[in-house]
Amino acid sequence: MKATIYPCPLPGGAAASELALTFDRGRQHRVLVAPALFDEANRMRRFTVEVMRRLDGAGIDSILPDLPGCNESEQELAQVEPEDWRMGLEAAARHFGATHVLAIRGGGLVLPDKLPGWHFAPVKGASLVKTLLRARIISAREAGREEDAAELMERGKEQGIELAGWPLSAEMLRQLEALLPSKRGDLIPVDQEMIGGSALWLRAEPDEAPDQVDALAAVLTVGLAQ
Amino acid sequence: MRSTIDRKLRKILEDVLGLKPGQADAFTNETGLFGYLPELDSMAVAGLLTEMEDRLDIVIDEDEIDGELFETYGNLLNFAIAKQEDA
Incomplete structure (x- = not known):
């Protein structure tokens, strides 16, 4: 190796x-x-x-x-x-x-x-995105904050977003969601x-x-x- | 119907928790998931839910996810059954 x-x-x-x-x-x-x-x-x-x-x-x-x-x-x-x-x-x-x-x-x-x-x-790319989005929402909830999946996704596709510790570009989210x-x-x-x-x-x-x-x-x- | 969901759900938990084949057969409705399985972090829970959607052919809304869902195996199973009846 x-x-x-x-x-x-x-x-x-x-x-x-x-x-x-x-x-x-x-x-x-x-x-x-x-x-x-x-x-x-x-x-x-x-x-x-x-x-x-x-x-x-x-x-x-x-x-x-x-x-x-x-x-x-x-x-x-x-x-x-x-x-x-x-x-x-x-x-x-x-x-x-x-x-x-x-x-x-x-x-x-x-x-x-x-x-x-x-x-x-x-x-599917959409499944990966969904899991990352969920991880963020669940950990926010554990910290006492409520976040909305649709709102996060919309914002992410415009300006990028950090999900479960991964800083993702808007383009990353948009493309990944559609990949099969x-x-x-x-x-x-x-x-x-x-x-x-x-x-x-x-x-x-x-x-x-x-x-x-x-x-x-x-x-x-x-x-x-x- | 119930037994198919039950079997699939036990298999998913075996995968997530790295249990030996058949080890999840010992789960009863009262088996506590969070207590019994302290290593469930947010990423693992998220993966578990996405896998439940794929294998059970259901859709889970984010606002349905709360601590109670993972309190016992019975809670999670009943949730999955109700979801599949809705579908």
């Missing part, structure tokens, strides 16, 4: 350096991993990297790029929109010569075109039921599940062997 950087385009034509975690031995199959978004990114991080480790053991390269505004990125999340994430993943795919993609949860909403692969536990998992025929959905166990992205506290890691890595390994 190695931490490396890739050139990620900025709006206006400039480029920033973003970090990527890679298992790269120059092998035939090279899987770009599109990570889960927001809180789910944290809860799915270990699972995601463990899947990459299994793939490495099975002779498959993989690349997990930071999305602009996330993790070690120097970009401000409040300035980022989903299209920037899609362009970042596209740039990473090009830079590392990815042959396939593995999207985790919301990562499947911002995929580059053309790369075949898998989408684990697909989710891709129905492309070369992108195979892998549901939680297929790999067994219970959903790690829902956990109140982060957890790991080696059996689930094995199962998802096996789906890819078998698929790539065909």
